[in-house]
Amino acid sequence: MFDFSIITEWLNNLLNSFLPGWLTTTIECVLIGVGLLLVYALLALFYIYYERKLCAAFQCRLGPDRVGPWGLLQSFADMFKMLIKELISLNHVDKFLFALAPYLVIIASMLAFAVLPWGNGLQIIDFNIGIFFLIAVSSIGVLGILLAGWSSNNKFTLIGALRSGAQMVSYELSVGLSVLTMVVFAGSMSIGDIVQAQDHLWFLFSGHIPAIIAFIIYLIAGTAETNRGPFDLPEAESELTAGYHTEYSGIHFGFFYLAEYLNLFIVSGTAALLFLGGWMPFHIPGWESFNHIMDYIPGVIWFIGKAIALSFVIIWFKWTYPRLRIDQLLSLEWKYLLPINLFNLVLMVLIVVYGIHL
């Protein structure tokens, strides 16, 4: 399989040959930052287009089709529209917190985004506690949403933010526990190790029954984490106008919009790396020739393909299930998902420790 570190090492050696060390590091850091920014923005734009087209297909509409071929430039047009909208200065908000909230939301998604493995050697941050880092930084986003709702000094935003806070912290437990189940199986928290361990067979297939349960729970909890689908009551437009970002205008609102779509990608990307082998191709043990053909498809395509396929499922949820009430939402998490998850963890531990095969 192609290893991307060849390119980066070549560039590194080239820069090192005529520049001092500190300058090389700085240039490389800037390059990484610019690359990250470009991929982040382009992916968000793609996701906006993807979601709108999919929603249209689910409702037997055409969706955006006027701007560019098949409406491909629609999200660029949307972005420019947001940039040229007025940033209304409100006189009742807490100015500092109001300005801080989008930073927190974007930083949380950017950090989580940088952890995802895109391909062999194409991963920016690889802590040895990578997956734990991912959960930790993605929970900063809750803080941003709570701050946005509170500082807006508006009743709708306050209710939206509190609902969102209650929902996101509750479902974070399920995310954490199902990730923990897979960490127990993989025996490592490093994302590189987790992906390498799925060389022969993805965890969804090799992890027995607990992995399948953890996958389903992760998808449900991930949908709730991103405030989407049937769990979109923080921004239930019929009750709360727009929830926590009611008071934000122009590009200020755009940041929340951007982060929301990126979080969708992060959730499906994390599911892909934990259960569907990240950038690893699909292998069936014993089918050597089939495995060789699969190896020809580059890892980046595998990863993006898996993430987009899982995003499709999450968007599908939205058009299949009606919105939950807050009491239903919290009882689903605390009375069903959490006990099932704890039981599932015990099951996985027993399988790992005593080598039971289900």
Place this chain on the structure above:
Amino acid sequence: MLLLDIFGIQNNALLALVALLTGVALVALALWLAGLISPRSFNPQKGEAYECGIPTRGGSMTRFSVGYYLFAILFLMFDVETVFLFPWGVRVRELGGDGLISIAVFFGILVLGLVYAWRKGALEWK
């Protein structure tokens, strides 16, 4: 792990800092750009809260349902539990049966906590 070698930078904290600064730069750049090209108009009505058209009555940073607080406390309990379980989860294979027994006590107490909260009705939304 050789996998990481993006440009041979081994320091993950530095890379995390780069990602963080990229996030800050994205927001700051977009805000700056929007500040340059977006129109400005001044109207005292615009600064009002977007609520219902008539002037807002009462403060909005007020008291809210205690239910949210209850769930935050419950979350804290279980999230800390998950954090404690993570290091043990990595070493499950090596620790074997002994590790299982010692974690079972910890796990049992937390499950008891959940059962207690459930029986007390803390999980009911009121």
